[in-house]
Amino acid sequence: xxxxxxxxxxxxxxxxxxxxxxxxxxxxxxxxxxxxxxxxxxxxxxxxxxxxxxxxxxxxxxxxxxxxxxxxxxxxxxxxxxxxxxxxxxxxxxxxxxxxxxxxxxxxxxxxxxxxxxxxxxxxxxxxxxxxxxxxxxxxxxxxxxxxxxxxxxxxxxxxxxxxxxxxxxxxxxxxxxxxxxxxxxxxxxxxxxxxxxxxxxxxxxxxxxxxxxxxxxxxxxxxxxxxxxxxxxxxxxxxxxxxxxxxxxxxxxxxxxxxxxxxxxxxxxxxxxxxxxxxxxxxx
Amino acid sequence: xxxxxxxxxxxxxxxxxxxxxxxxxxxxxxxxxxxxxxxxxxxxxxxxxxxxxxxxxxxxxxxxxxxxxxxxxxxxxxxxxxxxxxxxxxxxxxxxxxxxxxxxxxxxxxxxxxxxxxxxxxxxxxxxxxxxxxxxxxxxxxxxxxxxxxxxxxxxxxxxxxxxxxxxxxxxxxxxxxxxxxxxxxxxxxxxxxxxxxxxxxxxxxxxxxxxxxxxxxxxxxxxxxxxxxxxxxxxxxxxxxxxxxxxxxxxxxxxxxxxxxxxxxxxxxxxxxxxxxxxxxxxxxxxxxxxxxxxxxxxxxxxx
Numbered sequence: 001x002x003x004x005x006x007x008x009x010x011x012x013x014x015x016x017x018x019x020x021x022x023x024x025x026x027x028x029x030x031x032x033x034x035x036x037x038x039x040x041x042x043x044x045x046x047x048x049x050x051x052x053x054x055x056x057x058x059x060x061x062x063x064x065x066x067x068x069x070x071x072x073x074x075x076x077x078x079x080x081x082x083x084x085x086x087x088x089x090x091x092x093x094x095x096x097x098x099x100x101x102x103x104x105x106x107x108x109x110x111x112x113x114x115x116x117x118x119x120x121x122x123x124x125x126x127x128x129x130x131x132x133x134x135x136x137x138x139x140x141x142x143x144x145x146x147x148x149x150x151x152x153x154x155x156x157x158x159x160x161x162x163x164x165x166x167x168x169x170x171x172x173x174x175x176x177x178x179x180x181x182x183x184x185x186x187x188x189x190x191x192x193x194x195x196x197x198x199x200x201x202x203x204x205x206x207x208x209x210x211x212x213x214x215x216x217x218x219x220x221x222x223x224x225x226x227x228x229x230x231x232x233x234x235x236x237x238x239x240x241x242x243x244x245x246x247x248x249x250x251x252x253x254x255x256x257x258x259x260x261x262x263x264x265x266x267x268x269x270x271x272x273x274x275x276x277x278x279x280x281x282x283x284x285x
Numbered sequence: 286x287x288x289x290x291x292x293x294x295x296x297x298x299x300x301x302x303x304x305x306x307x308x309x310x311x312x313x314x315x316x317x318x319x320x321x322x323x324x325x326x327x328x329x330x331x332x333x334x335x336x337x338x339x340x341x342x343x344x345x346x347x348x349x350x351x352x353x354x355x356x357x358x359x360x361x362x363x364x365x366x367x368x369x370x371x372x373x374x375x376x377x378x379x380x381x382x383x384x385x386x387x388x389x390x391x392x393x394x395x396x397x398x399x400x401x402x403x404x405x406x407x408x409x410x411x412x413x414x415x416x417x418x419x420x421x422x423x424x425x426x427x428x429x430x431x432x433x434x435x436x437x438x439x440x441x442x443x444x445x446x447x448x449x450x451x452x453x454x455x456x457x458x459x460x461x462x463x464x465x466x467x468x469x470x471x472x473x474x475x476x477x478x479x480x481x482x483x484x485x486x487x488x489x490x491x492x493x494x495x496x497x498x499x500x501x502x503x504x505x506x507x508x509x510x511x512x513x514x515x516x517x518x519x520x521x522x523x524x525x526x527x528x529x530x531x532x533x534x535x536x537x538x539x540x541x542x543x544x545x546x547x548x549x550x551x552x553x554x555x556x557x558x559x560x561x562x563x564x565x566x567x568x569x570x571x572x573x574x575x576x577x578x579x580x581x582x583x584x585x586x587x588x589x590x
């Protein structure tokens with residue numbers, strides 16, 4: 001297992017865009033983890049409002065006097081936290097449903113109709129309206145994203161399981177008396193893990209984009225501000241576009257979102273190329 | 286109709302039913318729901334539900350508290366702007382997306398290809414509302430090229446109808462550009478991949494050997510065969526664009542259905558929010574349905590299943 005990972009990393013290293021993406025992501029992850037040590041101030045503490053950048057506040061302060069640098073660093077935490085938890089939960093549900101549907105023929109039809117349903121339903125509008133009816137909180141956002149973003153993963157994993165379940169080695173294991181769940185867990189799951197990882201990256205790319213949008217239209221958690229929430233505050237500020245405030249308030253928050261999404265895009269492409277060599281011919285970036 | 290078409294129709298009917306029901310039950314499931322004052326909770330739920338469905342059939346979506354008008358009327362007033370915005374953006378991105386994808390595939394590895402790839406993939410990383418804000422700052426304020434908000438200039442008398450059209454188009458440019466740019470990456474990449482696959486086929490080599498012009502081969506042999514996967518994707522992206530209007534219209538204060546969503550959220554106007562949600566959800570479903578039907582028609586392999 002560890003050897004597999006080392007081989008994988010060696011291959012990954014040869015993909016330049018993948019490395020750039022990983023570098024950017026690691027930068028943000030470090031900022032998120034060590035936020036209390038890096039941030040110069042408590043993001044909730046109020047100083048003089050809408051100060052321009054100065055030596056005390058490198059990016060000035062916002063409309064209620066919070067230090068923008070600290071807000072950005074803690075915002076990284078909130079944005080990545082929501083994205084990570086929601087996409088892991090979605091990947092978990094999707095993988096589970098995909099494995100069951102692919103392996104147990106009797107459940108397949110029923111489960112895939114549910115998957116189809118979730119694929120056809122307009123997900124983002126539904127997420128928005130559910131979030132609007134719930135109290136705005138980080139956990140509620142994680143819940144709605146996990147609830148609606150597992151279906152594509154389930155479908156992909158299912159079709160992959162179908163190609164594995166009748167291979168000779170699986171038949172052999174079955175002949176030795178292995179149970180269904182043993183086969184699923186020990187012999188099929190490890191084979192679909194790479195695909196799950198690719199899906200995880202693609203789904204988190206989507207979730208961070210969607211989360212920023214939800215926060216922007218006012219559905220974010222006001223007690224734990226994400227980057228999207230900062231943009232919401234900035235946009236609501238009356239003179240955001242005509243004074244220079246946008247340069248240190250709106251722009252950095254927006255660019256953080258852009259760079260995170262870009263890094264996830266790069267990582268996604270690099271992984272896809274490794275996992276699915278058929279793609280290499282066509283999606284060479 | 287074919288078997289697969291019938292299955293599709295049935296599944297769409299089920300989904301519409303689910304969405305209508307969700308719209309009814311959501312506010313009632315929330316603890317101390319925001320609608321506690323608005324729903325007539327003294328009646329049994331089943332009666333409320335049948336009332337709700339009959340009202341829907343009559344176009345009665347309730348009363349918008351923030352606009353102080355029937356939700357249906359508010360939506361109807363906004364609908365034309367959203368249709369204009371979505372329609373324009375869709376036409377532009379289909380044409381530009383497919384052409385740029387085809388050009389990119391044709392010039393694979395050359396400067397044009399790499400340039401397009403980098404540009405369109407970075408654009409896809411911008412949240413639509415953020416790109417919109419940048420447009421407002423740079424093209425709206427700094428260069429003063431375009432109007433910064435709204436769908437038309439109010440309180441101005443144009444002497445000719447041509448002036449009105451020009452004014453509306455002028456207001457439409459930035460929102461449409463934002464929507465198009467942020468969603469075009471998907472169709473561009475798919476066209477590029479699809480074309481690269483087709484270009485590797487033997488019949489393209491044959492066409493070249495026959496001495497046909499490059500443009501002719503691209504148009505008649507390559508693009509035509511690369512189209513099938515693109516059609517299903519177009520529906521998907523029209524869905525994305527419709528959803529995107531929620532954010533883009535908010536930024537540009539463009540008076541469409543999407544802006545009603547964020548207006549309703551900030552005003553806690555739940556009947557309006559639900560009405561706008563229904564409109565958007567049903568519009569996306571309709572587009573997907575049409576695409577599914579076209580696909581069944583176009584691809585002989587789907588028919589046989």
